[in-house]
Amino acid sequence: MAKFLTATKEDIQNLVSFREGEIKLGEKVQTTGAGGSLKDHSAKFVIIGIPEDIGVRANGGVGGAHTIWPLALKALLNVQDTNMLQGEEILVLGAFDFTEEMNASETLEAIELRNMVSIIDDAVFPIIKEIVEAGKVPIVIGGGHNNAYPILKGASLAINKPLNCINLDAHSDYRRMEGRHSGNGFRYAHREGYLGKYEVVGLHENYNAQDILDELKDDPDLHFSFYEDIFIREKLSYYEAVRNAIDRAYGKPTGIEIDVDCVENVLSSAITPCGISTVHARQYISWCARSLHPSYLHIAEGAATLRDGRTSATNAKLIAYLITDFIKAHQNRDRHK
DSSP: EEEEEEEEHHHHHHHHHTTTOOBGGGGGOOOOTTTTGGGGGOOSEEEEEEOOOHHHHHTTTTGGGSSSHHHHHHHTTSSOOTTTTTTGEEEEEEEEEHHHHHHHTTOOOHHHHHHHHHHHHHHHHHHHHHHHHOEEEEESSSGGGGGGGHHHHHHHHHHTSSSEEEEEEOOOOOOOSSSSTTTTTHHHHHHHEEEEEEEEEEGHHHEEEEEEEEHHOTTTTEEEEIIIIIISSSSSOOOHHHHHHHHHHTEEEEEEEEEGGGGOOOOOOOOOSOOOOOOHHHHHHOOOOOOSEEEEEEESBBBOOOTTTOOOOSHHHHHHHHHHHHHHHHHHHHOOO
């Protein structure tokens, strides 16, 4: 049965590499402890993990998205605590335990996996709702992009209105409603009224079906730019593509999404040999967090180990960079209101 495991101070301390003369974020981050209330803590940013790959496999992808959470958390906790980024601003809430569901999913076909994704949805959205209602900003690590739906649902229910969303992704994740999976979270959220405007930056022409592109073009709430128009044909700059999306989402609470399968050679369920750079990914996060009213950050699809045996020693550190860029830019935005 799905449950949420709340992080303790001891859990955090076990992940910190202590060094004389240095202070790591993990030495300063907050936790709620068993039965604690988010409202009792000053930290603005709440870290949670969703270690599952059921949604990815339900969409025909390579599993492994469940492996990044503990390593990404460890990488984050061992970032230096400085005047530019202080651990007191961060609360590590914990992670979902989908062990039972993951074990049960091993022998299931796609249609059965899609039914199981709904169990994940029902577990995730109440936690997101609780975080947003407490006036905090969720930062969500791990799992498939199916989790965009319950994150949008929880945040939308907390503020009682739809969120706008900006997504840096090689794929629209706007496939038909054929049962829940990692490829249709945004369609479900839009159809059910949790998602307002949806802005996708950097779609790859080779991996998005024409009927979906036509639908994105026909709906005034949906907009996208192509990777090829930015980097191959150079019809617009990368900054212009992101800026255009920001301008359309501007003025309402907005979710910031990134699927790391758009970053070149970064291990994910759909790893690409031709994508944006890690610097581009960091710039996107920073530009969006500073310019918009970010309701959450969701880093999806990253893996430390895929089910086909491929591994990455750097994904966790990249995710730590993205999180710290988001927090720094968000705080800079707050200081310059």
